[in-house]
Amino acid sequence: MKKFICIHGHFYQPPRENPWLEAITYQESAHPFHDWNERVHAECYAPNSQARIVDGKGDITDLVNNYSQISFDFGPTLLSWMEACAPDTYQALLNADKLSQKQFSQHGSAMAQCYSHMIMPLANKNDKYTQVYWGIRDFEFRFQRLPEGMWLPETAVDLDTLEIMADLGIKFTVLAPHQARLLMHNNATGQEFDIHKPYRIQLESGRVINVFFYNGPLSQSLAFENLLKDGKQYAEKLIHSFSGNTAEPQLLSVATDGETYGHHHKFGDMALAYTLRYIDNHPDACLTNYAEFLDNFPPKNEIQIIEKTSWSCAHGIERWKSDCGCETGGQPSWNQEWRQPLRAALDWLKGQADSIFTEVSRNRFKKPWHARNNYINCFNGQLNIDSFLAEQSGYDMKESEKIVALKLLQMQRHAMLMYTSCGWFFNDISGIETEQILSYAGRVIQLAEELSSKKLEPKFLTLLALAKSNVPERENGAQIYKQVIKKSRMNFSTLCAHYALNRLIDLCDNKETLYSNRIELLDFHNLINHRSRMIYGTAKITSNLTLDSSQQDFCAYHFGDYKIRVFAKYSIGQEAFENAMEPVPVKFITGSSDEVLTELESIFEKKCFPLNTMSKNEQKSICDAILYSAMSENDESYSRLYDSFEPLSRYFMEQGLTPPKSALTLIESILNVRLWKEVQKEEPEFHLIEKLLSEVDLHGVSLEAETLGKFIEKGVHKMAHRIVDDPDNLSMLESFETIIRLLTSMPLQFDLWQVQSLIYQVKCSNYDEVNERSQQGDGFSKKWISRFNALAHSLHIQVPQ
Structure with a gap:
């Protein structure tokens, strides 16, 4: 019997947008990137869309879209950011789902996710429904199909949520093995069950939803140990982790945060690509996704879930409401007693917001909560505002009424965003994740006070003051709100x-x-x-x-x-x-x-x-x-200084002497400035960058490794695009090869995977045809092959010998 393997990646970042600007502002902790979304995208999401497979010498032999062969879910708020800020990767995800349908019997590998990563068992019934509904509608809008499966945030599960999911057409979800008990003759037992097959959950309504269980120990070692250091080792571990009973089809499932593949483990995307290729070529193993396996091998047995459990808290779901002992480590003297009063403050605010929503929307919407559910179609761009409001109100609203109606819905949207799970996950209330959910609370308060006569902020701060920070200077939640949120609040x-x-x-x-x-x-x-x-x-x-x-x-x-x-x-x-x-x-x-x-x-x-x-x-x-501006204004001064000290440095070196430190410091500063300015241009000059890097190399000075590395990364990416657009430009190929060779010899912090992907495309599109002409004696083609081979060698791209 074939061994079926499904690798699932749960890809998620908390929403980071400033609620007044609806944009992510600069986050210094993500340096040298603009923000954490951008950083994780560069380290994980983008590389997995064009993952490199290499040979024994480390040369690239193929580029693959990992998403097309794994099961995956992406947070809707993250996809919204990606659509706007990383459209190539976003499109690669959509394409991957279509490719997976071809490979897995018309079953796409993408799963839906509850909208804003709220811990579902802690939500009220209205919020549970909206979270599931928005997650499904957002998925349908993006992937142009209905989802078959849905990922629960932190796999936190309860029967009410499963009822809603089943009611809205979701066929299955994925849980950890400790979140269920086997049912034998309608009685729950403590007996261990086989995690290599799906099970039915019979719901009180009469509906059924199916559940898969991932391999806990294997997923744990994948996420937190060194299993990804070797793709072959990872594949072999998966293939040999099946149970001895092979009479029935078995599915081995591993599930981790998707960020494991590149962000948490550098080059994890490459290890995953090799693993997938190895399994795909293995005679006894077969890649699949949950939906295909469910279709081919429907469950025969029923199971009972253990409600209010999750995959990341040993105490059920206490991590999101109490000092249960679960934390991220590093500060053994700290406590998380702040979690309970934080939740109490937000629950109070949510109650006030819901009361205002119910009261003010009564005469504006035919069915207020139905209007909130369908608001997803408005802010996703599927319906324009006027059409949406006319549909939900049943009459032609005045402009002032439209403003009130939309403020009500925005208040509700932010009142759900403020429950994003990351706000409680980490060690202290002063972390950026908790500051983020408090900023959503600040927006809720602003809108609620505009919509009613209530003054909510004083009581909210009184409750929030009970959430004590472990960092003395941050004091408590109320002080953090005043220090950060009130200052960023906008009108x-x-x-x-x-x-x-x-x-x-x-x-x-x-x-x-x-x-x-x-x-x-x-x-x-x-x-x-x-x-x-x-x-x-x-x-x-x-x-x-x-x-x-x-x-x-x-x-x-x-x-x-x-x-x-x-x-x-x-x-x-x-x-x-x-x-x-x-x-x-x-x-x-x-x-x-x-x-x-x-x-x-x-x-x-x-x-x-x-x-x-x-x-x-x-x-x-x-x-x-x-x-x-200051650098530009001083260009002439820099040039005069450089022209004076650079020959002096050369003269010292010609005599076998070390140039004066003052001269080298000046040369280093000016070369860094010139490179920084050049690589930021829309069309950087190849020959000038080559000359500047040669001078850096000659004088043995340093570059600002991290900051300049990122600018250079963007600069060479632009250059690579120019080669894609004009692959026959021999001088450009030659200059680019020199630039790459010089850069890779320097201690800069940058990643060339995007450049490698672009030049690999040039190889796939042009190499065979030009090589054939070269072998027939064409002079230009011989030069092209020679220069391209040199560039490919510098970028570790395999070319024919």
């Missing part, structure tokens, strides 16, 4: 200040959007005086999510070096604002910056937004722009 004036700052950075870009808002510029002025700049005007800002809008007056003033002030307030009217600003341009040209600031503070009633009150995106953009 239309804050948004307008962000818009003004963005316009100041990039005056040439007539922006009509700001994150999730539309901008209508009603009046705009741009003043320049030597190194000082000022913009001011009036803008109407409209939220794409709630349709709420506001007219704002603004001014952004950059008065040399790094000094910037931004002002914004609710508009006093275009004409009145023009009159108020009348003396400013004259003072901008003839007066001091102090005089200008005094005037602006008076006009804007001191409603000033310093840079440290802006989002991290704006802070970083401004700092980068100032740094780039």
Whole structure:
């Protein structure tokens, strides 16, 4: 009997979007990446879409889409980010599901996931239904089919959730072996059961849902031990882990966080690719997915789940509501007593939000909770706002009514996002994951207070103060909320200040959007005086999510070096604002910056937004722009210094002497700056980068390994795209090979897998045809083969000998 193997990856990142901007802002802990989504994508999600299979010498022999041969689920909020920010990988996932249908008897390998990774047994019935419904509708929208299976967050399970899943057409889920008991003659027993086959769960309604169980010890060693160091070893371990009873078909299933393959274990994507290839070619083993196995071998036995259990808490689901002892390690003296009061505070807030929703929506929606369920079709873009509201209300709403209705639904959306499981998972309430769910709570409070006469924040903070942090300076949940969330909370004036700052950075870009808002510029002025700049005007800002809008007056003033002030307030009217600003341009040209600031503070009633009150995106953009400007302004000075000290360094080396440290430090700084500027260009100059790297090599100076490595990675990626577009350009091939050879000899932190993938595509598209012409004596083809072989060798891509 064939040994059937299913490898499942649960791919998930908590939603990280700023709830006021609906965008992820810069996260310094993810450096040198912009944020953790971007980092995990680069280390795991993208490489698994083009995983490298290598020979014994480490040369690439093939590129494969791992997702097409494994079972996988991706969090809907992560897929939303990926669709916008990593479209190539997103498309590779959709393609993988289609490829898997061809391989696995028309059963796709993608599974749905509850929408925002809420611990389902701790949710109320309305939220359970919406989470499952949104997960299914989001899946259907993306994968263009209905899901057969659904992954439960943290595999936390209860019968109510399974009833909802079965009612909505879900056929199966996946659990850990300790989450069920065998049923014999309608009685639950403590007897161990065979995890190599699926089971039926008979639900109280009469419906049935099926369940698979993954191999716990094997999955544990895969996730936390060193099983992925060798793809062949991993494959052999899987093949030899079946039970002795082979009379019936057996399925060996392993399930881990998908991030195991590349983020947690470097090169895990390559090990997985080799494992899949090895199993696929093995005479006694066969890859499958859960849906195909269920179709071919339906369950014969019934099983009883143990409710309120999960795969990541030894105490059931206590990890998300109490100090149960489960934590991530590293701080043995810490406790997690903060979990219970955190949940109590959020439960209280959720109750208040639900009460407001029920009361205010009663006369606006025919069925308020039904409207909430179907809201997924609106914010996923399947229905426009007007069609959705007309459908759910049954009448033609006024604009003011639409705003209230959409605020109600946004409040409910954020009230579910604030229960994302990561908020309780880690060691302390001061972690970025808990800060994130508190930011959703902050948005819920803001919307709830706008929709009602209630003041919710004081009571919420009183409850939150009971959640004590292990970090003395962070004190408790209330202090963390005040330190982080209240500072990041935004209104239309804050948004307008962000818009003004963005316009100041990039005056040439007539922006009509700001994150999730539309901008209508009603009046705009741009003043320049030597190194000082000022913009001011009036803008109407409209939220794409709630349709709420506001007219704002603004001014952004950059008065040399790094000094910037931004002002914004609710508009006093275009004409009145023009009159108020009348003396400013004259003072901008003839007066001091102090005089200008005094005037602006008076006009804007001191409603000033310093840079440290802006989002991290704006802070970083401004700092980068100032740094780039300073470097550009000093180009001539750098050149003079370099021209003086570089020959001196060469002279010392020619005499067999070590150049002075001061000279080398200067050369190192200037070369780093020049490389940094060049690789950021839209079309970097191959020959210039080659020259700069040669000089780095000649003088034996260092590069800023991590930061510059990422910029160089992006730069060489652009260059590789140019080779894909123009593969016959011999000089470009030669220069690129020199650049790759120099880069790989330097202690830089960068990954060439994307470049390898692009050049491998060139090989697949061009090599055989050009090689045939070369063997027939064509001179150009001989040169091309010679140069491409050199480049392939530098990138460890296998070419014919």
